[in-house]
Amino acid sequence: DTAVSQTPKYLVTQMGNDKSIKCEQNLGHDTMYWYKQDSKKFLKIMFSYNNKELIINETVPNRFSPKSPDKAHLNLHINSLELGDSAVYFCASSRNRAYEQYFGPGTRLTVT
Amino acid sequence: AQSVTQLGSHVSVSEGALVLLRCNYSSSVPPYLFWYVQYPNQGLQLLLKYTTGATLVKGINGFEAEFKKSETSFHLTKPSAHMSDAAEYFCAVSDQNKLSFGAGTTVTVRA
Numbered sequence: 001d002t003a004v005s006q007t008p009k010y011l012v013t014q015m016g017n018d019k020s021i022k023c024e025q026n027l028g029h030d031t032m033y034w035y036k037q038d039s040k041k042f043l044k045i046m047f048s049y050n051n052k053e054l055i056i057n058e059t060v061p062n063r064f065s066p067k068s069p070d071k072a073h074l075n076l077h078i079n080s081l082e083l084g085d086s087a088v089y090f091c092a093s094s095r096n097r098a099y100e101q102y103f104g105p106g107t108r109l110t111v112t
Numbered sequence: 113a114q115s116v117t118q119l120g121s122h123v124s125v126s127e128g129a130l131v132l133l134r135c136n137y138s139s140s141v142p143p144y145l146f147w148y149v150q151y152p153n154q155g156l157q158l159l160l161k162y163t164t165g166a167t168l169v170k171g172i173n174g175f176e177a178e179f180k181k182s183e184t185s186f187h188l189t190k191p192s193a194h195m196s197d198a199a200e201y202f203c204a205v206s207d208q209n210k211l212s213f214g215a216g217t218t219v220t221v222r223a
Contacts, residue, residue: 004155040215041150041200041215041216041218042213042215042216043156043202043213043216044213045210045211045212048210056209056210090155090156092156100146100158100161101158101211102158103148103155103156103157104155105154105155106153106154106155
């Protein structure tokens with residue numbers, strides 16, 4: 001059983017398009033996260049939700065909008081995609097904010 | 113605010129040699145510290161963690177790390193490198209609110 005899953009694994013799209021990435025965890029965790037990993041492998045947190053409530057929003061352009069329909073799901077919608085959005089996006093979950101995080105396999109987004 | 117510095121963006125070791133990856137942190141509260149490994153085209157996998165208690169923590173795949181408060185360090189070691197250890201390694205610190213990652217260290221293992 002996959003603990004944290006993301007779809008799609010690869011996403012290639014053109015500038016200006018809108019796309020979504022979905023994340024699901026079956027660990028029963030209360031907290032979920034979105035990270036962006038750039039081409040230099042640097043990981044930066046974007047958002048965090050605890051029990052469907054947004055608790056971290058790190059200076060991310062408002063073209064990025066997370067949505068958590070329930071504790072097990074955290075989706076990321078991106079409007080008006082730009083070249084600089086090309087990266088690998090990771091979803092993660094943890095029991096709560098103090099505990100270790102479990103990562104999904106990542107979604108490689110390429111904007112052309 | 114919290115931050116992590118990983119000394120050395122790239123480490124090359126011979127198979128069977130000691131692996132030592134350095135991590136220094138800064139945190140305004142007692143930190144929770146983690147090491148993660150990322151294999152090519154995969155997500156991050158937790159190697160080990162320090163929260164409280166014993167300062168020498170053992171993780172998966174033969175790795176261990178020692179928390180040294182006086183040196184604000186959490187270096188990762190493995191006595192004998194294996195080819196399968198080639199990967200990207202990230203140190204991270206949590207202030208019980210969010211994780212901050214270091215820039216990562218790429219480990220290559222020479223046969």
